[in-house]
Amino acid sequence: MLVQKFNSFRRDVNFSSVIGIGKFDGLHVGHQKIISSILKISKKIGATPSMFIIKNYPTSFVLMEWEQKIKMIEKSGIEVCLWADFKDIKFLSDTEFLEKLYLLLNFKAVCVGSNFKFGHNRSGDIDYLNKWAGQKGVSVHLHSPVRVEGRIVSSTVIKELISRADFKMVRRMLGRWYGVAGLCIHGYRIGRMIGFPTINLELKNWNSPLSHGVYICVVKKNEQFYKGVLFYGKSETFGLPVSFEIHIIDSNIPDTYGDDFFVFPLKKIRQVRKFQSASNLVERIKKDIIEAKNFFSEFNLTEFKKECKI
Numbered sequence: 001m002l003v004q005k006f007n008s009f010r011r012d013v014n015f016s017s018v019i020g021i022g023k024f025d026g027l028h029v030g031h032q033k034i035i036s037s038i039l040k041i042s043k044k045i046g047a048t049p050s051m052f053i054i055k056n057y058p059t060s061f062v063l064m065e066w067e068q069k070i071k072m073i074e075k076s077g078i079e080v081c082l083w084a085d086f087k088d089i090k091f092l093s094d095t096e097f098l099e100k101l102y103l104l105l106n107f108k109a110v111c112v113g114s115n116f117k118f119g120h121n122r123s124g125d126i127d128y129l130n131k132w133a134g135q136k137g138v139s140v141h142l143h144s145p146v147r148v149e150g151r152i153v154s155s156t157v158i159k160e161l162i163s164r165a166d167f168k169m170v171r172r173m174l175g176r177w178y179g180v181a182g183l184c185i186h187g188y189r190i191g192r193m194i195g196f197p198t199i200n201l202e203l204k205n206w207n208s209p210l211s212h213g214v215y216i217c218v219v220k221k222n223e224q225f226y227k228g229v230l231f232y233g234k235s236e237t238f239g240l241p242v243s244f245e246i247h248i249i250d251s252n253i254p255d256t257y258g259d260d261f262f263v264f265p266l267k268k269i270r271q272v273r274k275f276q277s278a279s280n281l282v283e284r285i286k287k288d289i290i291e292a293k294n295f296f297s298e299f300n301l302t303e304f305k306k307e308c309k310i
Helices: 029-045 066-076 094-105 126-136 155-163 167-174 278-297 301-307
Strands: 002-005 017-022 048-055 080-085 107-113 139-143 180-185 199-203 213-221 224-235 240-248 260-270
Touching (some): 017 094, 029 066, 029 107, 048 066, 048 094, 066 080, 080 094, 094 126, 126 139, 155 167, 167 260, 199 260, 224 260, 224 278, 224 301, 240 260
Parallel strands (some): 002 080, 017 048, 017 107, 048 080
Antiparallel strands (some): 180 199, 180 260, 199 240, 213 260
């Protein structure tokens, strides 16, 4: 798949495409429906399946980090993915925005959500898109919001579900288990001192909606999967700042500072709390690990691995 910033793309004279346009934050089941439409129409008319996505869109949370999004788009079958930083396009009028994309991608069809807005101050809407497309001979394919158990699937709804640790519903709306990416960093080594060494991560998912707490999780590194217990929050017992750290159960991972990890929270065990002593904390951690082991005794890790080959 060709991934390129929009203002550096130069197409072949015979190039034509079918495109989807948007932020595609989370690539949830609604977005996947749009991608399926792009692929189907492209095959039918003999054009290149393409997407235009926006990077660094001003938002209070990010459901997935950029590299993960690109990998998933490539895996879907999209062949050309152009992107733009929001700051580089935010002052384009609705007409300027469409004309620029049309010049770049020579699209014969466009696939968007039925609430699609574009252009400076979101001045462009579906009515304008239809009018503009009609003049160009471009077909417009609108996709109504997808519903799961009566709720419209959206990044905002998924954020709320993640914050409430409703990971089963999140899975249904995303079409996969939710996970966060992180870079292994040096921690305070408190876990090692009390008998529970941890992997400390610096999150790549900027401002993840995951709430502070203790979770049962699966950790992925280099296509290997490990069972774990995740602590995310401030260590009130030791007076330490917010950390994101995982204790691996029944296994060992060698020192891997600077390596990439992916963490899938599966169930929230409890809130973060302050313990009267380190020994009290140790006893609580032992109980957390027992709960995690009981959970994994009934959890189909084999199927999980198949689903989470990102």
